[in-house]
Amino acid sequence: MTETASSHRARASRLRGLSTRAGVHMVLAGYTLIAIFPVFLVILNSFKNRRGIFTDPLGLPGEGTFSLEGYATVLTQGDFATYFSNSLIVTVTALFLILWLGAMAAHALAEYRFRFNTLLGIYLILGIMVPIRLGTVAILELMVDLNLVNTLLALILVYTAQGLPVAVFILTEFMRTLSRDIKDCARVDGLSEYRIFFEVVVPLIRPVLATVAVFSMIPIWNDLWFPLILASGDATKTVTLGVQQFIGQYTVNWSAVLASLSIAILPVLGLYALFSRQLIAGITSGAVKG
Amino acid sequence: MSELTLQDVRKSYGEAKVIHGVDLAVKDGEFVVFVGPSGCGKSTLLRMIAGLESITGGDVVIGGEQVNDIAPADRGIAMVFQSYALYPHKDVYGNMAFALRHAGEDKAVIDERVRKAADILGLQDLLKRRPKELSGGQRQRVAIGRAIVRDPEIFLFDEPLSNLDAALRVQMRVEILRLHQRLKTTMVYVTHDQVEAMTLADRIVVLRDGRIEQVGTPLELYHHPENRFVAGFIGSPKMNFLSAERSGDGTTVTTHGSAPIEVPVQPRDTEGAVTLGIRPEHVGLVAPGAGDLDARILVAERLGGETFLHFDLGDEGDFVVKADGAATHESGETVGLSFPPQALHLFDAQGAAFAPRDRNALIG
Amino acid sequence: MSDPVTDTAKDVRTRRKRRRSGGLHIVVFLAPAVLIYSVFSIYPLVESLRLSLFDGLEDGTAVWAGLENYATLLFDPNWATQFWRAFWNNLVLFFIHMVVQNPLGLLLAALLSLAPRFGSAYRTLIFVPTLLSVVIVGFIWELILSPLWGVSETLLGTIGLAWLYQPWLGLESSALTTVSLISVWQYVGIPMMLIYAALLSIPDELIDAARVDGLNGWSIFWKVKLPLILPTLGIVAILTYIGNFTVSFDLIYSIQGALGAPNFATDVMGTLLFRTFFGQQLQVGDIHMGATIASMMFFIILVGVSIYLALVQRRLQRYEM
Numbered sequence: 017m018t019e020t021a022s023s024h025r026a027r028a029s030r031l032r033g034l035s036t037r038a039g040v041h042m043v044l045a046g047y048t049l050i051a052i053f054p055v056f057l058v059i060l061n062s063f064k065n066r067r068g069i070f071t072d073p074l075g076l077p078g079e080g081t082f083s084l085e086g087y088a089t090v091l092t093q094g095d096f097a098t099y100f101s102n103s104l105i106v107t108v109t110a111l112f113l114i115l116w117l118g119a120m121a122a123h124a125l126a127e128y129r130f131r132f133n134t135l136l137g138i139y140l141i142l143g144i145m146v147p148i149r150l151g152t153v154a155i156l157e158l159m160v161d162l163n164l165v166n167t168l169l170a171l172i173l174v175y176t177a178q179g180l181p182v183a184v185f186i187l188t189e190f191m192r193t194l195s196r197d198i199k200d201c202a203r204v205d206g207l208s209e210y211r212i213f214f215e216v217v218v219p220l221i222r223p224v225l226a227t228v229a230v231f232s233m234i235p236i237w238n239d240l241w242f243p244l245i246l247a248s249g250d251a252t253k254t255v256t257l258g259v260q261q262f263i264g265q266y267t268v269n270w271s272a273v274l275a276s277l278s279i280a281i282l283p284v285l286g287l288y289a290l291f292s293r294q295l296i297a298g299i300t301s302g303a304v305k306g
Numbered sequence: 307m308s309e310l311t312l313q314d315v316r317k318s319y320g321e322a323k324v325i326h327g328v329d330l331a332v333k334d335g336e337f338v339v340f341v342g343p344s345g346c347g348k349s350t351l352l353r354m355i356a357g358l359e360s361i362t363g364g365d366v367v368i369g370g371e372q373v374n375d376i377a378p379a380d381r382g383i384a385m386v387f388q389s390y391a392l393y394p395h396k397d398v399y400g401n402m403a404f405a406l407r408h409a410g411e412d413k414a415v416i417d418e419r420v421r422k423a424a425d426i427l428g429l430q431d432l433l434k435r436r437p438k439e440l441s442g443g444q445r446q447r448v449a450i451g452r453a454i455v456r457d458p459e460i461f462l463f464d465e466p467l468s469n470l471d472a473a474l475r476v477q478m479r480v481e482i483l484r485l486h487q488r489l490k491t492t493m494v495y496v497t498h499d500q501v502e503a504m505t506l507a508d509r510i511v512v513l514r515d516g517r518i519e520q521v522g523t524p525l526e527l528y529h530h531p532e533n534r535f536v537a538g539f540i541g542s543p544k545m546n547f548l549s550a551e552r553s554g555d556g557t558t559v560t561t562h563g564s565a566p567i568e569v570p571v572q573p574r575d576t577e578g579a580v581t582l583g584i585r586p587e588h589v590g591l592v593a594p595g596a597g598d599l600d601a602r603i604l605v606a607e608r609l610g611g612e613t614f615l616h617f618d619l620g621d622e623g624d625f626v627v628k629a630d631g632a633a634t635h636e637s638g639e640t641v642g643l644s645f646p647p648q649a650l651h652l653f654d655a656q657g658a659a660f661a662p663r664d665r666n667a668l669i670g
Numbered sequence: 671m672s673d674p675v676t677d678t679a680k681d682v683r684t685r686r687k688r689r690r691s692g693g694l695h696i697v698v699f700l701a702p703a704v705l706i707y708s709v710f711s712i713y714p715l716v717e718s719l720r721l722s723l724f725d726g727l728e729d730g731t732a733v734w735a736g737l738e739n740y741a742t743l744l745f746d747p748n749w750a751t752q753f754w755r756a757f758w759n760n761l762v763l764f765f766i767h768m769v770v771q772n773p774l775g776l777l778l779a780a781l782l783s784l785a786p787r788f789g790s791a792y793r794t795l796i797f798v799p800t801l802l803s804v805v806i807v808g809f810i811w812e813l814i815l816s817p818l819w820g821v822s823e824t825l826l827g828t829i830g831l832a833w834l835y836q837p838w839l840g841l842e843s844s845a846l847t848t849v850s851l852i853s854v855w856q857y858v859g860i861p862m863m864l865i866y867a868a869l870l871s872i873p874d875e876l877i878d879a880a881r882v883d884g885l886n887g888w889s890i891f892w893k894v895k896l897p898l899i900l901p902t903l904g905i906v907a908i909l910t911y912i913g914n915f916t917v918s919f920d921l922i923y924s925i926q927g928a929l930g931a932p933n934f935a936t937d938v939m940g941t942l943l944f945r946t947f948f949g950q951q952l953q954v955g956d957i958h959m960g961a962t963i964a965s966m967m968f969f970i971i972l973v974g975v976s977i978y979l980a981l982v983q984r985r986l987q988r989y990e991m
Contacts, residue, residue, distance in 0.1 A: 036887070037786065040781050040784060040786050041786060041787075041788075043777070043778075043781055044778065044781055044782070044786065044788075044789075044792045045792070047774075047778060047792075047796060048791075048792050048795045048796055050855070051795055051796045051798060051799055051855070051859075052795050052798055052799075054799075054810050054811065054814055054855075055798060055799070055802070055810065057810075057814065057821065058810050058813070069819070070819065070820075073819060073820070073821045073824065074821070074824065074825075113706070117702045117703040117706065118703060120698075120699040120700070120702065120703065121699060121700050121702075121703035121704065123699055124696050124699035124700045125700075128693075128696050130693060130696055136700070136704070139704075139712075140703065140704070140707060142712070143707065143711050143712075145912065145971065145975055146715060146968060146971065147912065147915065147916040147971075148710075148711050148714070148715075149916055149919075149940075149964075150715060150718060150964040150965075150967055150968050151711065151713075151714025151715040151717065151718050151964070152714070152718075152943075152947070152960075152964065153714075153717075153718050153721060153947060153957050153960045153961045153964060154713070154714035154715075154716075154717035154718045154721065154961070155710065155714045157717070157957075158709075158710070158713070158714060158717075173706065173709075173710050174710055176706050176710070177706050177707050177709070177710035177711035178711065180703055180706065180707045180711075181707070181711075184703065195389045195391060197387035197388060197389045197390070197391035197464075198387075198389070198391040198392075198393065200353070200356070200358050200378075200385070200387065200391070201385065201387055201391035202393075203357075203358060203377075203378045203379065204356060204357075204358075204378045204379060204383065204384065204385045204405075205379060205404055205405035205408055205456075206377070206378075206379025206380070206405060206408055206409060207379075207408060208695075209695035210695060210698070211408075213699070216393065219393075219394070219395040220394065220395075234800075234801055237803070238802070238803035238804060238805070238806075238920075239803075239920075240803070240804065240805050240920045240923065240924065241919060241920065245948075256803045256805050256806075259803075259805060259806065259809075260805045260924055263809055270813075270819075273809070273813070274813070277806055277809055277810060280803065280806050281802060281806060284801050284802060284803075285798070285801075288794075288798065288801055292794045292797075
């Protein structure tokens, strides 16, 4: 090969690399814009008055258009403090139960040989394939019998049952990869099986627990179905249901609607900003590769 | 009192039998190594001694007490694991103190014992480090230190050096030997590496398929293997085997068209073919025609200090001779092989060795 | 006895000897999870199946009805039109997700796996809609597409396409497609992440080997990477199928209401179930028909999963990497 031919080829492939890279960025940046623009638009306009929203929806809130009237309406009309605390109580409690009970069950399945181990494992993860909502008719009857309708406990129990299969599945897979030696070592050191779980296994699975937590949290926080059916009373409304009903009443008050949407979005975005690294590392480390 | 006795110890998982009735007595202060190919049951046996696996049949007796149903922590044992098994969330000190803290031991006593063990192993400056900040060798040292702190009656080692690189393995081997000399505690050590077994053990237990093949000192196993499996397993490179025919009173054999060779073993009635065994380091190299056999060199591997010559003698596969580093033999060359009678082993069709005429005779 | 340290150790040791533990701890570890899961997930599913085999009487008692409810649902003209329309709409939703969401997810994942600059920023931002409640997403898009606000028209105007604008959510012809695309917008992050993770798990040596074998970037993707991530694509497909029956309710209920407006154009199994169970307008709630619809959904999912397991997964070889 001659000198010129090879340098020619090098330049051509450099050029191709450059144009490929530009194309990659155009597609990714373009889609990123599509993904976040609607969210951005809602938050942006929630800080404007009615005139600002309609005359210049794409402009930044400025003199003459900046207004917090929407937020004022939301905070005086809707009981969002209660909704938030309900959502928080339900999500945190259910999450705690999912992680705690799920990890214990996964530990038993991964660690011990006993009869029906495989069968029980399959039973526990069946729920991944069958959405719990299909049992709603019977769940409502059950909650009526247990006198739990319009209580947060009803939601907590259902969400725990809903979250367990995925948690058990991911945690069992991960726990099988833990070294057997370290648990044996703890046994030789005299720890009971319970303390082995809490003092040796739990610290080892902490990163995966965080991933499972984020995954289980999103559908619980965002759910509309069960709050609507099991706990639609004013005292037990969650944020998602609260926003849904609030918007139903205030359809014409655009600043109030946009403000209530923003109020529901901002905490989620805040949490995501805090945990996104953890979440994405969890997914890509293969914890949920199936 | 820290003898360990195994009496007809058995283990099965459902129908599958893993350990077929093992009897063994380990003396106080003895260093015993279990060695065998992977899947031979050596680790299972060790875990049964530790109490980590239940026992299907027989008795495990430690210090005169039957411990079959006693929890691992109360058997007076400490165990060092292959993967070190350090608690990643505790520092070196915390790892070493863990068992004692758990047992409710006095703080001052714990501190004294941890520092003493750290002294022995040269870990004084690492006590505040987390396991992930340590090298492989350091982790292994902490794992051993953790066992020392518990002041056990018996140390159990489960392939502790297999995760280390070759140089470190040699170094840690020496450290474990020195540790044994210093503590004089009974140690049971599992490995698949026969070199580790030879260098560490007072006595070696060779296991295969859940059965003991032979128990003896390293030199006994080397010089007087009781069967073909042990003969092939102990020694590196492994012993050469040649099919042979018996003639005369039964201790004279011919192999590959050689002249009759007199093997100094006790005559015994046996049916079928026999196998002649000789270690690579015992074969003599002579001029063609002057030895027992003539053969052509396939490959010469020169390691500097020694040279391994590989021959093809047909049915038995690779035949290796260990020669001097200065040996000038080239591949393709034909040489004479001579077999010193004292160095020969004879095995029957079932693989059992013929007993030597003189048990004390060592090949030198 | 000169060593006090050793003495205390021996004391501790002889104090008490615990027995090797039995199997009680296994029960303690498993019982709470199994109990909650069985009572609030498995029992309701089984109970729903049972309820679907009964009919309610005026006085509140139930009588055995066998498969009558199923026959009603499938063949009674009143029910059948609703059922088949909802089922068809679910299939359309599934189809749109399969041809838009998953290829888009694959494209984004493939581009991200080239490790471009700002890759993690793109990844993080594209995932944002997935985190939001379907209700919120529904309203956001309702506002944006609303002719009252006119944002969409303005935006289309900036690229000269204002004439294209229609109130898509309000038109029978386009409502279902629009709802599907909103759902795609929200959930494309999930296939993207799963496929991205699968692409990352392909060892670099393999790509290097392909490069040495003379393949270029494009053919490496088609001939090496794609075959290796086929199992993940299979999982994405089955997750799309299952999710299609549950998630679609929230979105449609919050945008179009329980009647699947306009004129049932977006009515899916989920809204039909909700409406049947709780009653709507002139219709009285009927738990037995509700249970029948839920059970039908269960069977439909079961059939889909079985087909996947029997046909697809068996052929998709999983490679050890």
